[in-house]
Amino acid sequence: MEALVPAFLLAAITQFCDKPALLAAILADRYGRPLTVALAAGLAHVAVNFAAGLGGMLVAPMMTPNARALLLALALIFGALGTIGSGKVKDRLAGWKLGPFLTPLLGVLILAFGESTPFFTLALSTGGQPWFAAAGASIACFGVAFVAAVLGERTWQAVPWRWLRILSGIGFLIAGCWIGVDALRLT
Template structure:
């Protein structure tokens, strides 16, 4: 149960500055069905995070406590690098004519496969008694961000200070990753 809150917070922070809520806002405007689009995005992310949680189930018994801590440090450092990298606009999926459920489901799944949230699900999942708590926390955080993006729409979402948020998040995650990594390597 201890992985629920950290996974929720990690997903909330990482997703707020990511491309997938931007795409959710675009698709919610296009289809006029924000709850359907947000739910489809949740299902898309849940698929990727389920893969990460399954991976955590498989590798957790093989890792030492220091290796688990080092995996978390790597997740933080990769999150920092992703946040400090320039955010590129997502493909608007204008040629996709699959409807308000399938277009965001497939589009977000492809966009988010292998994203930072899944790495956090894996890293937090190997540390606790059950990776499925990390999965649940991450999915809850993802849904909060995507529902907000869908309800706001693209114009309002783009007016948020995402760039400054990403820089701040990146610097904090980089510092946290360095501290956790140094602890894992017994340097501090």
């Protein structure tokens, strides 16, 4: 259970700053079916996070506790760099004619593999509870996708996410450096 809450919190903070939520808002407006889009986005996040959990479970036996801590530190540092970056979606999937379920499912699935949340899930999964880490991250991702889809693109874009990106990026960077220094036994 100890991986559930950190995975939930990291995923929630990250998802508010990442592109999959914006894509869910865009597609909910386009199709006019926010619940369908939110469900599809949530399933895409479940697939990505459980794949990351499986990966963490497979590599965990080969890692020392310091290596696990260093992996988490790197995930936090890369997460910091990702959250400070642009929150704009480059492709609005305008040419995709797969409907209100498959378009968000595949679009968010592809987009989510390149985001920070699966890296956090992978790092937390090496601690011994991969399914709890995947479940916590998936619940948070679904919650954020649901809120984004219900609010729609215009309202979602009106929220001042820039400050959350900056503050979470600074927090992730500090935590990542702190854990990394401790993992390398430099303290």
